[in-house]
Amino acid sequence: MTVQRVNPFRNGGKEHIELLGGKGAHLAEMTKAGLPVPPGFTITTEVCRHYYSSGCQLPAGLMNEVLHAVAELEREQNRQFGSAERPLLVSVRSGSVTSMPGMMDTVLNLGLNDDTVEGLAQLTNNRRFAYDCYRRFIQMYGSVVCHIESIHFERVLQKEKNLAACADDGQLSEASLARIVQDFKRIFEQKTGNPFPQDVKKQLQKAIEAVFSSWSSPRAKVYRKVHHIPDNQGTAVNVQSMVFGNMGDSSGTGVLFTRDPSTGEHVMFGEYLMNAQGEDVVGGTRTPSPISELEAVMPDVFGELSACARQLELHYKDMQDIEFTIETGKLYLLQTRNAKRNARAALKVAADLVNEGLITKEEALMRIDVQHLNHLLHRSIHADADHAVMAMGLPASPGAACGQVVFDADQADEWKRAGKPVILVRMETTPEDIHGVIAAEGILTLRGGMTSHAAVVARGMGKPCICGCEALMIDEERRLLISGEFAINEGDWLTIDGGSGKVYSGQMELKEADIFPELLLILQWADQIRSLKVLANADSPLDARKAKEFGAEGIGLCRTEHMFLSPSRVPIVQQMILAEKESDRQQALNRLLPMQRCDFEEMFEEMDGCPVTIRLLDPPLHEFLPNVEELTERLTKLRTDGDTAGERMELERMIRRVRELQETNPMLGQRGCRLGIMFPEIYEMQIEAIFKAALRSIQKGITVLPNVMIPLVGHVNELYLLRKLVDHVADQVLGEEIRNCPYKVGTMIEVPRAALTAGEIARSADFFSFGTNDLTQMTFGYSRDDAEGKFLSHYVENKLLPNNPFQVLDTEGVGKLIEMAVIQGRSRNPMLTTSICGEHGGDLESIMFCQRVGLDYISCSPYRLPVTRIAAAQAYIRMQWELQLQEAAV
Numbered sequence: 001m002t003v004q005r006v007n008p009f010r011n012g013g014k015e016h017i018e019l020l021g022g023k024g025a026h027l028a029e030m031t032k033a034g035l036p037v038p039p040g041f042t043i044t045t046e047v048c049r050h051y052y053s054s055g056c057q058l059p060a061g062l063m064n065e066v067l068h069a070v071a072e073l074e075r076e077q078n079r080q081f082g083s084a085e086r087p088l089l090v091s092v093r094s095g096s097v098t099s100m101p102g103m104m105d106t107v108l109n110l111g112l113n114d115d116t117v118e119g120l121a122q123l124t125n126n127r128r129f130a131y132d133c134y135r136r137f138i139q140m141y142g143s144v145v146c147h148i149e150s151i152h153f154e155r156v157l158q159k160e161k162n163l164a165a166c167a168d169d170g171q172l173s174e175a176s177l178a179r180i181v182q183d184f185k186r187i188f189e190q191k192t193g194n195p196f197p198q199d200v201k202k203q204l205q206k207a208i209e210a211v212f213s214s215w216s217s218p219r220a221k222v223y224r225k226v227h228h229i230p231d232n233q234g235t236a237v238n239v240q241s242m243v244f245g246n247m248g249d250s251s252g253t254g255v256l257f258t259r260d261p262s263t264g265e266h267v268m269f270g271e272y273l274m275n276a277q278g279e280d281v282v283g284g285t286r287t288p289s290p291i292s293e294l295e296a297v298m299p300d301v302f303g304e305l306s307a308c309a310r311q312l313e314l315h316y317k318d319m320q321d322i323e324f325t326i327e328t329g330k331l332y333l334l335q336t337r338n339a340k341r342n343a344r345a346a347l348k349v350a351a352d353l354v355n356e357g358l359i360t361k362e363e364a365l366m367r368i369d370v371q372h373l374n375h376l377l378h379r380s381i382h383a384d385a386d387h388a389v390m391a392m393g394l395p396a397s398p399g400a401a402c403g404q405v406v407f408d409a410d411q412a413d414e415w416k417r418a419g420k421p422v423i424l425v426r427m428e429t430t431p432e433d434i435h436g437v438i439a440a441e442g443i444l445t446l447r448g449g450m451t452s453h454a455a456v457v458a459r460g461m462g463k464p465c466i467c468g469c470e471a472l473m474i475d476e477e478r479r480l481l482i483s484g485e486f487a488i489n490e491g492d493w494l495t496i497d498g499g500s501g502k503v504y505s506g507q508m509e510l511k512e513a514d515i516f517p518e519l520l521l522i523l524q525w526a527d528q529i530r531s532l533k534v535l536a537n538a539d540s541p542l543d544a545r546k547a548k549e550f551g552a553e554g555i556g557l558c559r560t561e562h563m564f565l566s567p568s569r570v571p572i573v574q575q576m577i578l579a580e581k582e583s584d585r586q587q588a589l590n591r592l593l594p595m596q597r598c599d600f601e602e603m604f605e606e607m608d609g610c611p612v613t614i615r616l617l618d619p620p621l622h623e624f625l626p627n628v629e630e631l632t633e634r635l636t637k638l639r640t641d642g643d644t645a646g647e648r649m650e651l652e653r654m655i656r657r658v659r660e661l662q663e664t665n666p667m668l669g670q671r672g673c674r675l676g677i678m679f680p681e682i683y684e685m686q687i688e689a690i691f692k693a694a695l696r697s698i699q700k701g702i703t704v705l706p707n708v709m710i711p712l713v714g715h716v717n718e719l720y721l722l723r724k725l726v727d728h729v730a731d732q733v734l735g736e737e738i739r740n741c742p743y744k745v746g747t748m749i750e751v752p753r754a755a756l757t758a759g760e761i762a763r764s765a766d767f768f769s770f771g772t773n774d775l776t777q778m779t780f781g782y783s784r785d786d787a788e789g790k791f792l793s794h795y796v797e798n799k800l801l802p803n804n805p806f807q808v809l810d811t812e813g814v815g816k817l818i819e820m821a822v823i824q825g826r827s828r829n830p831m832l833t834t835s836i837c838g839e840h841g842g843d844l845e846s847i848m849f850c851q852r853v854g855l856d857y858i859s860c861s862p863y864r865l866p867v868t869r870i871a872a873a874q875a876y877i878r879m880q881w882e883l884q885l886q887e888a889a890v
Contacts, residue, residue, distance in 0.1 A: 006065040008041045008072065009240075014316075019044045021236030023095030026336050033315065035308055036332050039076050040090070040240030041069040043208065045097060048234035051212045063205055066239070070204070077241055082200040086123055087116035089133070089242040092207040094214060096235040099337050103223045104235060105144040105214040107207040108277060109137035109242060113198040117181075129247050131177035132169075136277060138184040138196060141203065145210040148191045156183045170246075170275045204239070211237045225797075243332045245325040246277050250298075253277055256291055256305065256322045258313045261341040264348025264518075268292070268309060270322075277325075304331050312336050317358045318367070319349050343372035347518040361525045362877045368522065370844055370871045374398045374499060376519065377863060378464070381497055382509040390494075391483045393444070393469030394788055395501040396455035398863075400510050401442025401464040402495040405481055405488055407474060409436025413567075416440075423494045425481055427474060429454040430627065434565035437463070442496045444503060446472050448785050457562065462546070462863040464498030468789040472503070523551065523866055526873035532850060533857035534869050535611070537837060539563065541602035544612075547862040551869055554610035555603065556769065556859020557709070557837040560686060561619050563599050564592070570624065577621045578657045582681070589685040596686060600693035604704045613707035613769065613837075613859075615748065616686050620671040622661040631655045667777070672712025673747075676722055687726050691733035694741050707744045707767060712774075714751040716760040723764045748837070749821055750774035758821035762828040769859070770818050772838030772846075776805050779814045806839060809846035819853045835859060844871045851875040 003012050003019045009031040017025040024042030031037045043066065050059050070081050070090075079088035089111040094104035112120070112134045121130035135157075142148040160176045161167065172180075188196045197203055214220060215235045224231060245253035254272025259265060271288035274297070295302040305324060308331075312320045321339035325332045341349060350364035359367075378399030403421035406412045412424045416439035424440035426433065428447045437443055437457055442464035445454045458465030473482045479490040486505050488494060493507035535556030536547030540563065544555060564573045569592070576588035603612055635651045663669035676683035687708065694704045708726050713719045723745045734741055746767030749755055752775070758768065777784055782792075784806050795801045802808075809815055818836075825832045834855045840846035841860030847868070850858060860868045 003044060004065075005047055005059070005062060006041055006043055006069045008069060009037065009039060012042075018097055019046060019236070021045055021095030021097050021238075022099050022337055023093065023335055024236045024238050027238065027240070029315070030312070030333055030336060033311070035311070036330070038241040038243050038332050038334070039073055040238060041066075041073075042095065043237040043239070045234040045236050048212050048215060048236065049232065051209075052216070052234075056209070056213065058205070058209065063201075066204065066208070067201065069239070073241055079241075081111055081204075082113075082116065084115040084119040087111055087119045089116075089120070090204070091238075091240050091242055092204070092211055093238045093240070094211045094235045095238050096215075096229075097233050098227070098229045099340070100220060100223050100227075100229070101340065103214075103220040104217065105211055107137075107140050107144050107210070109133045110141070110203055110207055111200045111242075112137045113196075113200060113203075115198075116200070124247065126247060128174035128177060129244070131174060131181055132172075132246055133244070135177055135180045135184055138181065138188060141196075141207065142184070142188050142191070144214070145206045146188070146192050148188065152187050152191070153184055156180060156187070208237050208239075211235070240334070243325045243327045243334075244277070245273075245327065246275055247328055248275055250326070250329045251275060252326045254288070254291060254294070254324055256309060256324060257319065257339050258309045258322070259319045259339075259341075259345070259349055261319075261321075261339055261345055264341065264345035264352065266352060268306065298326065298329070301326055301329065301331050308333060314358070317353065317363075343369070343376050344516070344518075346372060347376075347516075347522055351518040351521050362529065365522065365526055365529065365870060365873050366877055368870055368874070370842075370867045370874070373519075373867045373870065374864075377513050377515075377866060378462070378499070379510045379512055380499075381495065381504075382511045387495065387504040387506050387508055389502050390486045390488075390505045391469050391471040391503045393466040393471075393501045393503065394455075395497075395499055396467040397443075397458040397463060397465035398499040399442075399462070399464040399513075400495065400497045400499075400508075401440075402493065402507055402510055403441040404491050405494050406436070406440075407476070407479060407481075407490055409433040409439075411490075412436035412439045423496060425472075425474065425494075426454070429457070430623070434562075434570075435567045437461070442466075442498065444469060444472075444494070444496055446470060446474065447789075458498075459861045459863070461543075462861070464496055466496050466498055466501050466503060468785075469501075469503060470789060519866070523869055526870045527551070530869065530872040530876050532847070532855065532872040532875065534865060534872055535613075535835070535857050535859040536862045536865060537841075537859050538603070538862060541599060541606055543862055544603045544606040547865065548606055550862050550865035552610075552862065552865055553857070554705070555607055555612040555614075556835055556857060558603065558612065558614045559618065560596070560615060561617055561623075563596060564624065569595060573624045576682075577624055577661070578654060580657075585679075586681060589681060593685050593689050593692075596689035597693045597696075600690050600706075601696055604693060604697040604702055604706070605700075609703040609705070611705040611707055613709050613746075613767075614686075614690055615709040615711050616676060616683050618672050618675075618711040620661070620663060620666045620669055621675070622658060622663070622666065625654070625658050625661070628655060628658045628662070631658065667774075667783070673710050673718045673722055674712065676710070676725075677718065680725065683722065683725060684729060687729040688733060691730050691741070691743075694743070695734055695737055698737055698740050704741055705743075706741065707746060709767075709769060710745070710747045711771075712750060713747040713761060714753045716757065716764060719747050719761055719764045744833070746833070749818075750778065752779055752817055755817035755821040757824075759824035759828045762825035762832055765825070765829065765832065767833040767835070768821060768825055770821070770834070770836045770838070770855075772809060772814065772818075772836050772840045773806065775817065775838070776810060776814050779810070779817060780805060803845075808843055809840045809849055811849050815849055815853075818849075822853055822855070833857075842867050842871065844874060847871045848875040848878060851879050 003016050009027050012020050012028040014025045014029045020042045074080050079086045081088045089109050092107045117130050117134045121127040139153040143150050185196045245251045252274040253276050256270035260269040270291035273288045319339045320336050323335040350367050353359045354364045381400045403423040405425050406422045412422045413435045415422050421441045423442050424436045425444045428445050443454050443458050445467045446469050448467045455467050481488040495504040495508040533553045535554045536552035537557040538544045538547045538555050539559050572588050572591050576585050579585035697704045710722045726745050744766035746765045748769045748771040750771035822834050835857040837859035841858045842864040
């Protein structure tokens with residue numbers, strides 16, 4: 001069936017949704033199914049695209065086609081558009097392809113003028129009703145088409161209600177409504193300079209143009225951005241014969257959900273109003289009644305509505321959102337669409353529809369919005385909580401937290417021990433702050449991006465975190481957090497939402513997350529379907545235990561530097577770094593070795609039989625030392641307050657050493673494998689700890705599968721040299737037990753050169769793990785901490801970039817490097833294992849890319865595992881569907 005530019009509802013169906021939009025396609029579908037739909041026609045999305053490409057002009061000849069379709073409606077309804085005797089009135093509504101509830105404009109009762117309002121009054125024998133429709137039309141047309149602020153009309157309406165001593169529009173008399181019409185027409189002329197249009201054909205054209213124009217309204221643009229709806233999708237326009245819910249007590253209007261959108265329960269949910277039009281229900285001007293009460297008021301209508309709801313849900317095999325009108329006791333359906341629902345309801349509905357035999361497990365999984373799941377797995381702000389937003393930052397780690405403000409890690413630790421919940425607020429966190437991060441309910445930093453120290457550590461711990469909140473200031477002297485009118489003292493309450501980046505002053509009620517049966521069932525289905533394995537980034541035995549609980553199939557990344565950050569270990573690490581002689585450094589390493597061994601032993605025990613990938617020390621050494629400014633302040637204070645020569649000399653030595661280690665660009669300096677080559681004793685200690693832990697675990701009967709990751713390799717010689725070190729230490733430590741410890745050695749590909757020369761590097765590697773955070777930074781030449789707070793949002797908003805490349809993998813650039821590395825690496829080493837372990841491990845589009853290029857697994861933080869398991873299943877299903885379409889096309 002060919003879809004024309006102007007398409008009657010009796011043509012087309014849901015298969016034409018790209019042209020007819022959601023509303024038009026579903027109206028056509030309901031019409032074909034014999035449901036009670038007022039007749040009408042749809043102007044396609046193609047016309048919308050032409051409208052914008054031609055400078056907001058309707059295509060030539062379109063209005064002739066529209067008027068021809070109106071003539072068909074006239075014959076069908078035995079009414080005449082613009083007639084003073086039997087006037088035909090229509091609604092003009094938007095209808096985007098992807099549902100955008102309330103984001104675009106609607107005009108009702110179009111076709112009324114000074115003559116047709118009298119004809120409507122005579123036709124219905126209800127003059128009050130006619131003038132109620134006319135005043136509604138003037139206000140809606142004035143607001144939507146001519147952009148007159150509704151407040152001007154509302155003041156007149158409220159004045160008349162005050163004069164009549166009534167609270168409800170429905171109680172206004174015919175005389176009051178006639179006066180309102182005259183006042184509305186006067187407002188229209190004052191605001192536009194022209195009288196209210198009496199030509200109904202002109203009304204129709206202007207309304208169609210206004211609905212197309214609403215596609216680019218600010219609220220529609222914001223909605224599309226949030227929900228990733230393409231701007232070029234466009235909207236259709238639906239012109240439909242009016243049915244009237246405001247014709248008296250036997251008429252009404254309402255909205256019905258076939259299941260509860262908050263809980264997913266299989267009960268009808270909705271509201272209705274008698275003697276009202278649709279805008280009254282959604283506009284909030286009157287308080288509607290629950291849909292369940294309609295059964296007592298109009299049992300026959302309620303029974304018919306229930307039957308229609310069941311029919312539509314069975315037809316679409318999904319929960320429906322239905323708009324309806326009752327005109328003098330007769331039911332009409334004005335719209336159906338797949339209903340919006342919260343994350344918990346989405347899981348229950350999907351599971352129930354499978355159990356009811358309506359959809360497959362694959363279809364159920366594809367209906368889950370993985371981003372919604374984040375809200376289920378972390379605490380959230382209670383829906384009824386209402387506080388002013390104090391500031392906005394980067395949403396670095398999801399979940400909500402509430403606590404008393406502290407400005408340093410020691411205070412956070414002290415207050416936590418005293419039983420106080422705290423929010424740690426810092427300019428930026430350093431490894432030295434780890435005890436404060438552990439103590440805090442949540443972390444807020446004024447600088448830094450979503451891969452800053454605070455963000456990475458918080459995500460790993462499942463703690464809410466907001467970074468880069470530059471609208472805030474810390475007054476260190478007065479111990480204040482300041483933002484405009486807000487001034488928060490240390491000890492005052494603060495609430496943060498790490499999922500949205502919003503900071504609230506005060507103590508807000510939080511809602512605990514819970515794992516419920518439908519989520520466990522959906523996860524079980526996902527695990528049965530997906531082909532990508534899902535591992536966890538875990539930096540401690542506690543993280544490993546949490547990862548196992550959330551379904552991890554191993555540890556894909558253990559960042560050993562995080563093991564050095566506990567308060568008891570930092571002094572030993574600093575002793576090792578500050579050592580000026582190798583013997584002194586070795587003494588500190590000897591103290592660290594048993595600590596590392598115990599950590600690894602516990603992780604092997606938690607992951608018995610699953611792989612554990614351990615990355616050797618990656619960050620530059622200066623990150624473990626105090627800030628040079630802080631050390632200088634301490635030195636000045638010592639000199640002022642009096643000191644011993646020994647204390648002063650130690651501080652001066654520490655300052656000198658920090659300055660020696662400082663680098664102009666630490667990210668590209670002496671870090672990763674370069675550190676291990678310059679200070680091989682550090683890596684040797686870590687490798688020894690890994691294999692001693694493996695040996696002790698094997699002796700306990702634990703199956704150990706250790707993978708040793710060499711970070712930041714850019715040249716094959718770096719990996720070749722360090723692999724020899726790993727093999728040598730393994731041979732020394734394990735002896736004959738080496739046959740029971742099938743370890744692997746590989747690298748994290750995070751330098752473009754490593755990807756370009758992956759074939760060479762694969763000669764010395766058993767696995768590649770793509771560190772997509774650093775690989776993205778180095779490929780784009782962006783510092784994420786700076787880019788996200790400075791220019792990335794501008795780039796995305798202005799379409800310079802399709803997405804933030806640190807959230808959605810850049811498949812055109814970074815992705816090509818990954819794909820090239822996989823192909824080259826496997827051509828040289830067919831047994832090579834490949835994975836990603838960056839932040840992209842929880843993003844569906846990024847996981848889809850991993851599926852296409854044939855990676856073996858994804859590694860993500862423990863708290864993202866459920867989301868990633870479902871996303872991995874969705875990626876597999878989508879790829880299978882694409883292959884089926886390709887085969888069908890051939």
